[in-house]
Amino acid sequence: MASHGARGRSGGRPTLEEVAARAGVGRGTVSRVINGSPRVSDATRAAVEAAVAELGYVPNTAARALAANRTDAIALVVPEPETRFFAEPYFSDMLRGVGAELSDTEMQLLLIFAGSDRERRRLAQYLAAHRVDGVLLVSVHADDPLPDLLAQLEIPAVISGPRSAEETLASVDSDNYGGARSAVEHLIARGCRRIAHITGRLDVYGAQRRIDGYRDALRDAGHGADERLIEAGDFTEEGGRRAMTALLARCPDLDAVFAASDVTAAGARQGLREAGRRIPEDVALVGYDDSAIARHMDPPLTSVRQPIEEMGRRMTDLLLAEIADRRPAVSRGLERRRVVLATKLVERASS
Amino acid sequence: MASHGARGRSGGRPTLEEVAARAGVGRGTVSRVINGSPRVSDATRAAVEAAVAELGYVPNTAARALAANRTDAIALVVPEPETRFFAEPYFSDMLRGVGAELSDTEMQLLLIFAGSDRERRRLAQYLAAHRVDGVLLVSVHADDPLPDLLAQLEIPAVISGPRSAEETLASVDSDNYGGARSAVEHLIARGCRRIAHITGRLDVYGAQRRIDGYRDALRDAGHGADERLIEAGDFTEEGGRRAMTALLARCPDLDAVFAASDVTAAGARQGLREAGRRIPEDVALVGYDDSAIARHMDPPLTSVRQPIEEMGRRMTDLLLAEIADRRPAVSRGLERRRVVLATKLVERASS
DNA sequence: AGGTACTGTGGGAGCGCTCCCACAAGTGAT
DNA sequence: ATCACTTGTGGGAGCGCTCCCACAGTACCT
Numbered sequence: 224m225a226s227h228g229a230r231g232r233s234g235g236r237p238t239l240e241e242v243a244a245r246a247g248v249g250r251g252t253v254s255r256v257i258n259g260s261p262r263v264s265d266a267t268r269a270a271v272e273a274a275v276a277e278l279g280y281v282p283n284t285a286a287r288a289l290a291a292n293r294t295d296a297i298a299l300v301v302p303e304p305e306t307r308f309f310a311e312p313y314f315s316d317m318l319r320g321v322g323a324e325l326s327d328t329e330m331q332l333l334l335i336f337a338g339s340d341r342e343r344r345r346l347a348q349y350l351a352a353h354r355v356d357g358v359l360l361v362s363v364h365a366d367d368p369l370p371d372l373l374a375q376l377e378i379p380a381v382i383s384g385p386r387s388a389e390e391t392l393a394s395v396d397s398d399n400y401g402g403a404r405s406a407v408e409h410l411i412a413r414g415c416r417r418i419a420h421i422t423g424r425l426d427v428y429g430a431q432r433r434i435d436g437y438r439d440a441l442r443d444a445g446h447g448a449d450e451r452l453i454e455a456g457d458f459t460e461e462g463g464r465r466a467m468t469a470l471l472a473r474c475p476d477l478d479a480v481f482a483a484s485d486v487t488a489a490g491a492r493q494g495l496r497e498a499g500r501r502i503p504e505d506v507a508l509v510g511y512d513d514s515a516i517a518r519h520m521d522p523p524l525t526s527v528r529q530p531i532e533e534m535g536r537r538m539t540d541l542l543l544a545e546i547a548d549r550r551p552a553v554s555r556g557l558e559r560r561r562v563v564l565a566t567k568l569v570e571r572a573s574s
Numbered sequence: 575m576a577s578h579g580a581r582g583r584s585g586g587r588p589t590l591e592e593v594a595a596r597a598g599v600g601r602g603t604v605s606r607v608i609n610g611s612p613r614v615s616d617a618t619r620a621a622v623e624a625a626v627a628e629l630g631y632v633p634n635t636a637a638r639a640l641a642a643n644r645t646d647a648i649a650l651v652v653p654e655p656e657t658r659f660f661a662e663p664y665f666s667d668m669l670r671g672v673g674a675e676l677s678d679t680e681m682q683l684l685l686i687f688a689g690s691d692r693e694r695r696r697l698a699q700y701l702a703a704h705r706v707d708g709v710l711l712v713s714v715h716a717d718d719p720l721p722d723l724l725a726q727l728e729i730p731a732v733i734s735g736p737r738s739a740e741e742t743l744a745s746v747d748s749d750n751y752g753g754a755r756s757a758v759e760h761l762i763a764r765g766c767r768r769i770a771h772i773t774g775r776l777d778v779y780g781a782q783r784r785i786d787g788y789r790d791a792l793r794d795a796g797h798g799a800d801e802r803l804i805e806a807g808d809f810t811e812e813g814g815r816r817a818m819t820a821l822l823a824r825c826p827d828l829d830a831v832f833a834a835s836d837v838t839a840a841g842a843r844q845g846l847r848e849a850g851r852r853i854p855e856d857v858a859l860v861g862y863d864d865s866a867i868a869r870h871m872d873p874p875l876t877s878v879r880q881p882i883e884e885m886g887r888r889m890t891d892l893l894l895a896e897i898a899d900r901r902p903a904v905s906r907g908l909e910r911r912r913v914v915l916a917t918k919l920v921e922r923a924s925s
Numbered sequence: 926a927g928g929t930a931c932t933g934t935g936g937g938a939g940c941g942c943t944c945c946c947a948c949a950a951g952t953g954a955t
Numbered sequence: 956a957t958c959a960c961t962t963g964t965g966g967g968a969g970c971g972c973t974c975c976c977a978c979a980g981t982a983c984c985t
Contacts, residue, residue: 236702236704237973238970238971238972239971239973240971240972243935248934248935249934249936250934250935250936250972251934251935251936251973251974251975252933252934252935254973254974255933255934255970258973262932262933262934263933263934264932264933267934279702281699281702281703282703282971282972283640283703283970283971283972284639284703284705284972285636285637285639285640285645285970285971285972286636286640286940286970286972286973287968287970287971287972287973288635288636288639288940288972289636289637289640289939289940289941289942289971289972289973290939290940290971290972290973290974291940291972291974292940292973294636295973305669305673306664306666307671309660309663309666309951312660315656315657315660315972318656319656322656322687326692330703331700333682333684334685336673341677348632349682351586351587351630351632352632352633352634352635353634354635371861373946382609435964495835589940589941589942590941590942590943591941591942594965599964599965600964600965600966601941601943601965601966602943602944602945602964602965602966603963603964603965604944605942605944606963606964609943612963613963613964614963615962615963615964618963618964621942633941633942634941634942635939635942636940636941636942637940637941637942637943637970638941638942638943639942639970640940640941640943640944640970640971640972641941641942641944641969641970642942642943642944642970643943643970722965810957925939
């Protein structure tokens with residue numbers, strides 16, 4: 224069977240060297256062909272490609288990783304227990320986006336959960352070993368040490384939802400400000416005059432931006448500012464209910480509520496029900512996320528949709544660029560390292 | 575900062591060599607300590623461990639993989655589109671089991687979807703490059719070429735649900751025969767006399783075993799065999815409805831149905847409703863899988879539960895053993911390469 | 926004619942490990 | 956005292972690749 228010499232000391236797979244011998248060229252040339260270098264003549268390239276096909280050559284990833292000091296893999300790190308990952312469509316949408324963007328790439332995607340302390344320690348080891356070329360970070364809490372660890376290890380990373388306006392990592396986010404504005408403007412257009420806001424957790428940057436959008440929309444429409452119409456929530460259902468009750472006690476004349484998340488809105492709905500207010504006749508309600516909850520609520524909830532899959536795609540884009548640009552060690556500016564995507568208001572019966 | 579010599583040509587991570595210098599021993603000795611070889615004196619071991627800690631040494635995976643010809647990674651291959659993966663709790667349970675078993679291991683788990691043709695071609699490349707030490711295969715169709723590819727590449731693999739009684743791959747399965755028996759025996763105990771069976775896809779081995787269990791349970795209880803009570807389904811809802819309609823036309827006197835899956839049972843329920851039969855008063859109904867459907871059906875469906883998470887754990891066990899045993903190239907027998915786990919009947923209002 | 930530049934190519938060096946052979950030192954039987 | 960093991964250790968060779976330098980060949984200027 225074997226025609227040349229060399230071949231399989233241990234019946235193993237063909238190596239670069241063997242392909243080179245078969246094609247009658249040098250090792251370097253085969254490497255260039257494999258890696259798509261333009262500095263190869265057409266004739267040589269064809270010969271090498273023929274040899275590769277005949278031998279069924281597949282590059283040895285470990286050898287490549289060792290020699291080139293890269294792994295051709297990136298990780299999607301989910302700092303949550305697996306349970307939440309499967310429960311929330313957010314992650315599967317994100318994963319789809321990432322996968323789509325990676326599909327015509329040689330990059331391998333690793334999915335890493337870091338919900339427990341134990342898992343987080345494992346992850347730290349993993350990153351310290353530089354087993355991935357870059358990291359996609361989703362759903363990161365403000366006090367998470369992970370981003371700093373990444374920065375310290377000089378591992379390219381992209382975060383979804385910057386932790387603050389001064390976020391140092393490259394980031395992709397949806398337009399929380401604009402999303403909130405569109406929700407409030409919608410309520411104003413519906414004729415609402417006293418629009419309240421139940422916020423998200425105040426240490427989450429996106430929640431702050433939603434407050435800003437809420438305020439500015441009211442101001443620009445000539446509504447007077449009334450801070451009593453703002454009540455802090457925490458993205459939970461119970462927090463939403465509590466905030467709603469407080470708001471009703473303080474401002475019984477409110478006629479609309481913009482909640483910082485669908486879950487919060489579900490809580491608010493409960494609070495409204497308890498107070499005997501009808502939705503939307505007495506009080507209009509708008510949520511945020513356009514999750515399954517929104518579609519299944521009674522009445523169906525108007526909500527702000529974020530382009531999660533698109534976010535996944537853009538994050539991947541950014542990360543790949545980051546990785547590519549790292550190779551020649553040029554330090555680029557920060558332009559285009561922050562992407563903000565438009566949201567869309569989905570109108571339903573609750574407003 | 576640096577105390578010895580060597581260290582970071584390019585500000586990089588410490589290497590084995592540097593740890594060796596620091597500890598005042600040879601490269602080989604450090605390697606032995608890192609890999610937990612017993613042939614190291616306690617004093618030396620301590621010195622090396624100190625040096626490792628001081629330097630913050632982390633082994634270079636690529637170098638190790640190249641030298642040792644292993645990757646320390648296994649793949650969970652899901653021959654389905656991602657959508658189904660997220661939709662069905664089967665996979666998340668399985669993943670939990672695998673993860674649990676791997677958690678005190680150095681093994682890295684890769685999740686690979688191979689739903690589309692394109693993805694399958696990618697996977698073939700991936701496997702050909704030997705980028706994983708072993709493969710966990712779930713939800714494989716009878717005509718899938720993947721198992722044979724794996725065998726040909728001599729990659730250790732474990733399959734959940736053997737393709738036939740002659741399955742060559744190591745396998746873990748739930749006791750389809752026993753599960754079916756328990757369902758039918760339950761119906762008999764409930765006083766049912768004319769028990770029908772809607773099968774799964776006949777090219778699925780597990781479906782065959784369920785038919786066997788159904789037949790034997792009836793025979794052992796002294797019920798006469800009546801092949802007219804068996805109708806082929808295909809695991810789909812529509813298939814279940816169709817089969818139910820056919821059964822009712824053929825045997826109007828049936829008083830119970832054992833469906834090969836919960837989805838099939840849902841279809842059967844529809845067929846029964848259309849025929850004006852009440853569940854369970856007129857006809858008792860039992861499904862298989864104990865999925866979310868079973869709990870949410872009206873009436874709640876009695877169903878056979880499979881220990882999915884446990885299956886994930888056992889598969890991982892088997893695979894790790896397979897991989898470990900491969901190293902000294904000893905070819906073991908086939909004993910203990912097939913695991914069958916007990917099922918449990920969950921009784922609800924439908925029977 | 927000589928210089929300068931670019932293109933295409935071969936192959937040495939080296940990435941950081943594991944494997945294994947060699948060998949020193951210790952232990953106990955002869 | 957000799958031999959035969961055993962235990963612990965050092966370090967050479969080599970895994971299969973990429974990177975890069977060297978160099979032949981050609982093209983185009985002076």
